[in-house]
Amino acid sequence: MLFSDTYKTIEGESQGLFKDRGSRFIALALPVTSGEEIKARLAELRKEYHDARHHCFAWVLGPDRQAWRVSDDGEPSGTAGRPILAQINARELTNVLIVVIRYFGGTLLGVGGLINAYRSASADALDKATMVEKYIMERWFVSFPYTSMNDVMKVLRDESCDQSEHRYSGTDVTVEINFRASMADHITGRLKKISGLQMKWLATE
Structure with a gap:
């Protein structure tokens, strides 16, 4: 038996932005309910932002928040997907997908710079989202x-x-x-x- 029959998610889509040394990080936070929906949304965004260098993401599904995945999409390991996931977990959200699209500005940001960029863009998107509590x-x-x-x-x-x-x-x-x-x-x-x-x-x- 679950301890609570409520969970927190976002009501609709929201967008965040972070810039550093010419690179732009566009974060899109999306409410999702299944793996199939996530695959479809990722495909749509890759097509829409086809000229971007990276499409990094993290998602969490289910009332118990046990289903999740991260992707660095070519960025150094641990510098993109994990910082995005950390923002979802910090707010105890589920049924959420965040995709951060990077347009490279020509200057390498280093590991610390990348972690900060993906974290900041994701946080900005969630700060602009409407949080809702739903029943399980x-x-x-x-x-x-x-x-x-x-x-x-x-x-x-x-x-x-x-x-x-x-x-x-x-x-x-x-x-x-x-x-x-x-x-x-x-x-x-x-x-x-x-x-x-x-x-x-x-x-x-």
């Missing part, structure tokens, strides 16, 4: 006989569960429901008392 939700499939419809609907209304379109197959009904993770034991306990009802966990997100 659980998704379940619930199947039950049509004769139990009233009992099921009462629980879903009582517990303020979100529900998708009902699917009917013969005398059975299937509904996809969503509720706060912290309420999972209580809600599933109530539902499992209903005759003929079956539940299948889909995801925690």
